[in-house]
Amino acid sequence: MIIQPKIRGFICITAHPLGCAAHVAEQIQYLQSRSPISGGPKKVLVIGASTGYGLSSRITAAFSCGAATMGVFFEKPSDGIRTATPGWYNSAAFEAQAKKAGLYSRSFNGDAFSDGMRQDVCKAIKEDWGQADCVIYSLASPRRMDPKTGAIYKSAIKPKGAPYKNKTIDFENVQVIPILLEPATEQDIAETVKVMGGEDWQLWIEALTAENLLAPKAVTVAYSYIGPDVTKPVYRNGTLGAAKDHLEATAQRLDQLMQKQGGRALVSVNKALVTQSSSAIPFIPLYFVILMKVMKQKGLNEYCIHQMYRLFSERVYNGRPLSQIPVDDRGRIRIDDWEMRSDVQEEVRHLWEQVDSGNLPKVADIQGYNDDFLRLFGFGFSGVDYNAEVNPEVSL
Numbered sequence: 265m266i267i268q269p270k271i272r273g274f275i276c277i278t279a280h281p282l283g284c285a286a287h288v289a290e291q292i293q294y295l296q297s298r299s300p301i302s303g304g305p306k307k308v309l310v311i312g313a314s315t316g317y318g319l320s321s322r323i324t325a326a327f328s329c330g331a332a333t334m335g336v337f338f339e340k341p342s343d344g345i346r347t348a349t350p351g352w353y354n355s356a357a358f359e360a361q362a363k364k365a366g367l368y369s370r371s372f373n374g375d376a377f378s379d380g381m382r383q384d385v386c387k388a389i390k391e392d393w394g395q396a397d398c399v400i401y402s403l404a405s406p407r408r409m410d411p412k413t414g415a416i417y418k419s420a421i422k423p424k425g426a427p428y429k430n431k432t433i434d435f436e437n438v439q440v441i442p443i444l445l446e447p448a449t450e451q452d453i454a455e456t457v458k459v460m461g462g463e464d465w466q467l468w469i470e471a472l473t474a475e476n477l478l479a480p481k482a483v484t485v486a487y488s489y490i491g492p493d494v495t496k497p498v499y500r501n502g503t504l505g506a507a508k509d510h511l512e513a514t515a516q517r518l519d520q521l522m523q524k525q526g527g528r529a530l531v532s533v534n535k536a537l538v539t540q541s542s543s544a545i546p547f548i549p550l551y552f553v554i555l556m557k558v559m560k561q562k563g564l565n566e567y568c569i570h571q572m573y574r575l576f577s578e579r580v581y582n583g584r585p586l587s588q589i590p591v592d593d594r595g596r597i598r599i600d601d602w603e604m605r606s607d608v609q610e611e612v613r614h615l616w617e618q619v620d621s622g623n624l625p626k627v628a629d630i631q632g633y634n635d636d637f638l639r640l641f642g643f644g645f646s647g648v649d650y651n652a653e654v655n656p657e658v659s660l
Contacts, residue, residue: 276640276641280650281655282648283644289357298328304328304581309396310402312376318337321400324569326362333370339352339355383471389475399485406419417459418455438624483529491548494616499545512594512596534571552633554616
């Protein structure tokens with residue numbers, strides 16, 4: 265079939281297998297232009313490994329550290345009529361590239377929240393590796409089934425305490441529009457914490473620890489976000505922030521457990537980027553198109569692979585003892601440091617106050633956002649003929 269992008273709301277319902285493969289190859293090429301990471305991990309489990317930061321973590325571990333990797337994700341293959349999800353094509357492309365490079369790679373497609381998936385992965389680590397020396401937790405999902413009770417929880421994106429009004433962007437009409445968010449209920453908050461907090465990460469680490477599958481000095485890192493003042497009411501001070509607070513508190517508990525074996529458990533606060541998840545969060549896309557404009561002008565713009573290379577090479581595996589990994593006053597790794605630079609945020613605040621439908625194309629990088637969004641689904645890569653027939657069915 266000929267595969268073109270089809271947009272519905274804030275998601276693209278098609279994905280291009282050759283374009284997704286080009287995206288993976290592009291990230292590998294970037295790493296090959298950088299120095300290999302000395303002292304990096306050699307057996308890496310990535311939970312949430314098919315898109316965004318998780319995918320780039322897996323690529324960095326493999327192609328900058330020479331690591332064997334296992335990836336866990338929930339993606340859908342093509343049925344011959346509809347395309348596969350982009351994460352399916354990304355993972356297939358990664359597997360092909362890893363095999364070509366002679367690197368061990370094994371993928372698990374299913375519910376990462378389930379005890380069954382944990383058991384399958386633990387069995388594979390025991391049989392193939394003995395132990396893992398790094399666990400990356402990068403799972404993003406709007407819902408979660410509790411493996412103990414079977415209850416299904418759904419996350420919500422809402423402020424806490426009171427309604428919140430601000431502005432956002434309507435990409436379809438390229439306009440700045442007002443938006444009003446009703447406050448979260450206590451149930452909204454509790455369910456969002458259940459889905460996006462640290463409970464599942466802790467279950468994974470406890471399962472691996474119980475089976476003695478974490479090597480001495482193993483490291484586990486989960487990803488978080490803080491953001492600027494302008495997004496705080498709906499993000500850090502809202503339901504999502506409650507989940508991130510829980511994630512960070514979990515990191516402190518797990519860190520005590522991991523340090524008994526000379527390891528670490530840490531949260532990495534990453535930069536705002538165009539992802540399928542972030543596109544659904546009110547205010548974030550408008551903030552991001554302004555941020556992208558400013559960071560590009562200052563030569564500071566980064567994508568997932570740049571962030572993950574910095575995380576591995578400059579923070580976690582930088583030659584210092586694990587006890588000396590640089591963190592902030594709350595024990596978090598910060599690779600949102602360029603985004604949160606005072607000069608960057610000052611300019612973003614100035615433009616946020618000014619932005620309206622009339623000046624939107626001037627003060628924000630709309631085209632850059634649209635291009636980055638489509639690239640998530642494999643569209644817009646040079647060297648790919650998007651008018652040619654392509655087989656949507658790709659094995660993994």
